[in-house]
Structure formats: C-alpha cells, structure tokens
Amino acid sequence: MADVKTAPADMDPWETGKLGRDEQFVECAPEELRREIDEALELQMVSMRLQKDLISILKVIAEYRGIGYQPLIRDVLGRFARAEIILIAKEAQEKKKALEALEQECAERKQRKRA
Secondary structure, eight states: OOOOOOGGGGOOOOHTTOOOOGGGGGGOOOOOHHHHHHHHTTOOOOOOOOOHHHHHHHHHHHHHHSSSHHHHHHHHHHHHHHHHHHHHHHHHHHHHHHHHHHHHHHHHHHHHHOO
C-alpha cells in the first residue's frame, strides 16, 4: 500500500493553488446549491460601494493572509461588530452605574434635608 501523506489543515491544496487555478476549469455552482450553502452558513448577499484604493489594500492584506478579499471583509466587519457591541454594552453599563450613583446621591441629600 502506498504511503499517503496528508497536508496540514492550513495547507489546503485548493487554497494554495497546488491543484490548479486555471480559469478554463472554473465553474459556478448551480443556483440551488449556492442557496443551500448560503442558508446553511446563514449568509445574505449585500451590495456596497468601496473606494478602489481600499479594495486594493484589502486584496493585498487578504493575499498576505492567504484568503480571498471578500472573506477578509466579512472577517473585518465581524470583528468590528463584536468589538463595537461590547463597547456599547460597557458604555450602557457605565451609564447605568452613573445614574444609580446620581439617584443614590439625590436620595442621601433628601435624607440630610429631612434631618
């Protein structure tokens, strides 16, 4: 039996191009399959306009990271959204604490006036 070597997970031969990247062999998946994939991954198509220089920079970063630029954009947006929601939650918590402290101070002032 032949000795079969497997590539490390981070060295996918499709991603590295080892199995080829000739456009003549490229074929789009059927629409039904694309819909099933999008549904399974909970993906939704969006359209947006970005500056050409930003796209160029993102493509350079994506190539350096070994991924496509659209998955990079998805990752960047996901990271931003998670960080922003955490920041919003912290700000809301700080506002709540400040309001509670203010209410406590007002209650103490009322008690001192009564005394």
